[in-house]
Amino acid sequence: MNELFTLVLRLAIFTVVIIFLVALFISFRSTTHGRFADRDIVQYSENLYLSDLVSHRTIFKKDALDTVKNSKIEYFAKTCDKGSLVKITDLSNGNAWEFGYKPNKKVRLSETTMNAIAGIMDEKKLENYESADEASMLITLYDSYTTRITCEIEKAFLSKEIQTSRAPCLFDGLTKDCGLEISQIGDELCLKNPSSSGPADCRSFKIPFIMDDKFRDYDAVNIGDEKLSKFKMKAYPLKVGAAGTDCDALKTDLSNVALEKDDEMGSVRLCLEEI
Secondary structure, three states, X not given: OHHHHHHHHHHHHHHHHHHHHHHHXXXXXXXXXXXXXXXXXXXXXXXXXXOOOEEEOOEEEHHHHHHHXXXXXXXXOOOOOOEEEEEEEEOOOOOEEEEEOOOOOOOEEEEEEEEEEXXXXXXXXXXXXXXXXXXXXXXXXXXXXXXXHHHHHHHHHHHOOOEEEEOOOOEOOOOOOEEOEEEEEOOEEEEEOOOOOOEEEEEEOOOOEEEOHHHHOEOEEEEOOEEEEOEEEEEEEEEOOOOOOOHHHHOOOOOOEOOOOOOOEEEEEEEEEEO
């Protein structure tokens, strides 16, 4: 009886310790992620102040802002795995300039914001900085499924290394748990629901890529209320002229993959493979 009680007590203590360690790990990950996000947004603001939009320290040129107003391109500064949106408002008259990436709520994972000081001047009056209009600047960095996928493609293309991550279970597949279309529409990468005609979310992106057709329909496993795909997404950097290489061939033959320094990059092939 005493041995049974001791065994049960040890199991209880072991379980409590495991739960504590898991909770501590999750807390550490959240804190670390938050610190990285804060660092990224501060770095982004510094890059923006050094851009051609600014004439002196934190004073923006009105004519330059007019050229980027309402653009979806992330000008002058960009982070790989986060999309940036900037809104500058002239506090004297309420005029506002917004440019960058703003994700659809369906694909949005998290966001980090920062208010920063700014001023606005007409370029004809740049010799007198004290006459600049006071302005506010709101910078938002978005973490989304779209930014994560563009980052995997960009890293594969620039580093000439195969990138691997879990495929997202973002939409329902045509017959299975998950489905996704990743399309190049003009100078944008767009995520689409296979059952819908229009894109769900797009980000300015010019690196060429090819999507595996298997992304339109794949399985997942249910963990609580969350669906996790049973597949990983692999981004293969392909040599020039190798765009026709299919994913099944890449599992066993990497001769068309640009992995060497002197290999000339052509495009990136996105493949779906079982975990």
